[in-house]
Amino acid sequence: AAAAAAAAAAARARAALEAKIKAAQEDADLLRRSIEMAGKAATARKESVKREAAANVELQRKERELEKAHRAKKASNLLSGFAAARKRQGVGTADPGDAAAAAAAAAAAAALTPEEVDRQAVRRVMMAGSDWAVLNLAPGALPKWVKQSYKELARALHPDKCHAPGATDAFQKLLRAYQNISAAQ
Numbered sequence: 610a611a612a613a614a615a616a617a618a619a620a621r622a623r624a625a626l627e628a629k630i631k632a633a634q635e636d637a638d639l640l641r642r643s644i645e646m647a648g649k650a651a652t653a654r655k656e657s658v659k660r661e662a663a664a665n666v667e668l669q670r671k672e673r674e675l676e677k678a679h680r681a682k683k684a685s686n687l688l689s690g691f692a693a694a695r696k697r698q699g700v701g702t703a704d705p706g707d708a709a710a711a712a713a714a715a716a717a718a719a720a721l722t723p724e725e726v727d728r729q730a731v732r733r734v735m736m737a738g739s740d741w742a743v744l745n746l747a748p749g750a751l752p753k754w755v756k757q758s759y760k761e762l763a764r765a766l767h768p769d770k771c772h773a774p775g776a777t778d779a780f781q782k783l784l785r786a787y788q789n790i791s792a793a794q
Contacts, residue, residue, distance in 0.1 A: 664668040668725045675721070730765055734779040740786035752794050759787040 721729070737743040741750070744758045763784075764770070768777045 622722075656784065662774065668721075668728055670730060671725060724773065727765070727771045727776065730762070731771065731773045731775045731779040734762070734782055735775060737782075737786075738790055740789045743783055743786035744790065755787070755790055755794070765775075 733745075734743055739748075741748045744750075744755060744762065746754060746758055750758075763780070766776055766780045766783055768780055771780075
């Protein structure tokens with residue numbers, strides 16, 4: 610009877626030990642799966658950051674091209690503005706590169722995707738130093754131009770339409786600028 614009781618106790622101890630080992634293995638498997646999931650999430654975040662960085666670099670490149678084309682167009686417009694005076698003085702005619710500069714500006718503007726245009730608008734508003742710069746107007750502009758500029762920018766930057774990062778903050782900054790300028794007028 611004592612041997613049977615000892616054997617039963619040993620069997621219970623073995624069963625308890627096997628249950629503990631099984632629980633430890635389940636815990637180890639659960640921990641391993643959570644580590645794998647955390648690793649996959651970290652990898653996905655890193656890839657997302659890389660894609661965002663690449664998109665920002667591409668946007669900056671396109672903005673530089675657009676600015677370069679805009680400067681070339683302004684220079685061309687300045688030269689063509691003097692064309693009549695140069696003709697009267699017998700100096701010559703306007704530079705034939707006017708059409709090329711205009712075409713380059715149009716091509717650079719067309720190369721921007723709608724998302725990039727939204728990001729560019731948000732960045733411009735957030736970088737603006739004054740309320741007038743937020744509305745993209747010269748100080749002292751007429752109230753009708755202030756209102757028109759506000760409506761256009763509000764339509765473009767409204768968070769329901771513009772999904773660029775920071776669109777809500779840009780829209781709020783635009784609203785405050787419009788309210789400040791309207792109150793001052």
